[in-house]
Amino acid sequence: MKWLLFAFRNLFRNRRRTLITLIITATGIASILNSSGFALYTYSILQEMSARDSGHLLLADPRYFEQDEEQVLALGLADYAPLQAALEQDPRVQAALPRVAFSGLISNGDKSVIFSGSGVDAREWELKGGVFNLLAGNPLSAQGSATDPEIMLTRDLARNLKAQVGSSLTLLVTAASGSLNAQDVLVTGIFSTGVPELDERLILVHTRTAQDILLSNKISILAVYLHDTEQTAPVAAEWAKKYPQLGIHTWLQEAVFYQKVRALYDRIFGTLGLILIVIVFFAVFNTLSMTVVERTREIGTLAALGTYRHEILKLFMLEALLIGLFGSLFGVLSAIGTAYGVQFAGIQMPAPPGRSDPYPFLIELSLPLSVYTCLAVTLVCVVAAWLAARRGVNKTIVEALADV
DSSP states (O other): HHHOOOOOOOOTTHHHHHHHHHHHHHHHHHHHHHHHHHHHHHHHHHHHHHHHHHOOOEEEEEGGGTTTTTTTTTBBBOOOHHHHHHHSSSSTEEEEEEEEEEEEEEESSOOOOEEEEEEEOOOHHHHHTTTEEEEEEEESSSSSOSSEEEEEEHHHHHHHHTTTTTTTEEEEEEEETTOEEEEEEEEEEEEEOHHHHHHHHHEEEEEEEEHHHHHHHSSSSSEESSSGGGHHHHHHHHHHOOOOOOOEEEHHHHOHHHHHHHHHHHHHHHHHHHHHHHHHHHHHHHHHHHHHTTHHHHHHHHTTTTTTHHHHHHHHHHHHHHHHHHHHHHHHHHHHHHHHHHHHHHHHOOTTTTSSEEEEEEOOOHHHHHHHHHHHHHHHHHHHHHHHHHHHHSSSSHHHHOOO
C-alpha cells in the first residue's frame, strides 16, 4: 500500500507532464469508445431493420434458396395454412406471414413499366416498423377488396407512372401455368424503402391478390417474426429438426448489406483503436522515460539504501497503473458525455451507399467494451512503464549516483 501512495505522490512531481499524459490516455479511450459505440449503434439498427424487412426466419421449399424458379411459384409452398397456424401457436412467434414474390409489367394505360412485386399479409406493414416510409395514402387494409384489389407503389415508380392515391393501374404477369394474366388494381398508398433501386420497381399487394393473378394457391415463403431477435438461431435449429422437409433461412443469411457493413466497420474501427492504443503507449513510454532520466540519481540513492531493484521498477509501474486508471475514468466519463451530447444535438448522417435516406448519428456505449478497453489501455501503460524504467533501474549504484 505504501508503494501505491509513493506512486500517487510522484505523479504530482511534474504536474504538467502528468496532465498531458492523462489527457492523451483519456482522449484515446474516449475515442475508442465513441467510435466503437457508433459502430455498435449501426450494427443494432441494421440488425433490427434487416430482421424486420425479411422476417427473422424464412421457411420455404429447400430448393427455393438454392436455385431459380423456371416458372413463378414452381418451388412454392402449397397448403401452408396448417403450418402457419402451428407456428403462430409458439409463444416465441409474433406472426407467421405468407409472402409471394412475382414480377411483370404495370401500366397506367399509356405507359408500362417492369415491376418487382410482393404479395404480403396486411399485418406485415406494421411488423416492418420503420423499414418502409409511408409518403401518401394508407397501407394495405386488413381484408382488402374483392372488386378493387389494392396496391402500394414505391415513390419513384409512382412518379414514373404519374400515379397517385386512388389511381387505377393494370398488372400484367406470366401466371404459374405459363399463360398471361392481367388484373386491375387501385392505388391505396405510396411509400419509400430508402433504397433507390427498389423505389423504382417495388409494389405490394395482398397475398390473395398475388395468388389470384398468378392463378395459384401457393406462396413463395412463410416469413416468421419473433418477439426476440436473439432467439433466431435456437428457434431455427429447433425447427430444422422439427420440419426437415422445409428449408429454413435466418435473417442474417439474407442480410447481405448488414454483413458487408459490419465487416467494413470492424476493419475500420479496429484499425483506429489499434492506432489510438499505440499513441497511448508511446505517450506513456515517453513520459516515464523522461521521468527515469530525471530520477536516475534518486534510483541510485534508493538502491544504495537497500531498496531492491524490482521494488524500484514496481514504483514506476504503479505510477503508470495510476495514469491508466485515472485516464480510463476520465475517458469513460468523456465518452458518456459525448454520447449524450450527440443524442441531444440531433446530428444526421448522410445516406449510406445504396440508400437514399439519412440516419441519426448516435453512440451506443457498451459496459463490456468499456471494461475491456480500459483494461487493455491500462495494461499498455504498465508495459510501457516497464520498458521505459528497466534500463535506468538496471544501472549500477555508482553509475546511477554519478549520473548528471
